[in-house]
Amino acid sequence: MSTPKTTKKRTGGRPKGARTEPRPTVAVALSRCTACGSTRRTPYTQTRRTPYAGRTPDGQPYTAVVRRWTRCEDCGQARVDLSYEHTPEEKPSN
């Protein structure tokens, strides 16, 4: 497929002629239903973000703990998804 000739401004992507940098691939684990194992869920109904500095169980630093309320789309089991965010410039005072 050839690039169509256009006068529209480029809005994204690599600038023309930029080198292709190798980039790391990071595996992301989706939250799962504790009852049936499904990763399908309803949209989050509520989010609570608490600035708190610490280390995750596998040793990664974080600056906030985030809780999101959801429900399994397959079996209806309700749950709270817990995740850790790390924003290097954020300095929680705990």
Ligand SMILES: [Zn+2]
């Ligand atoms: Zn389920």
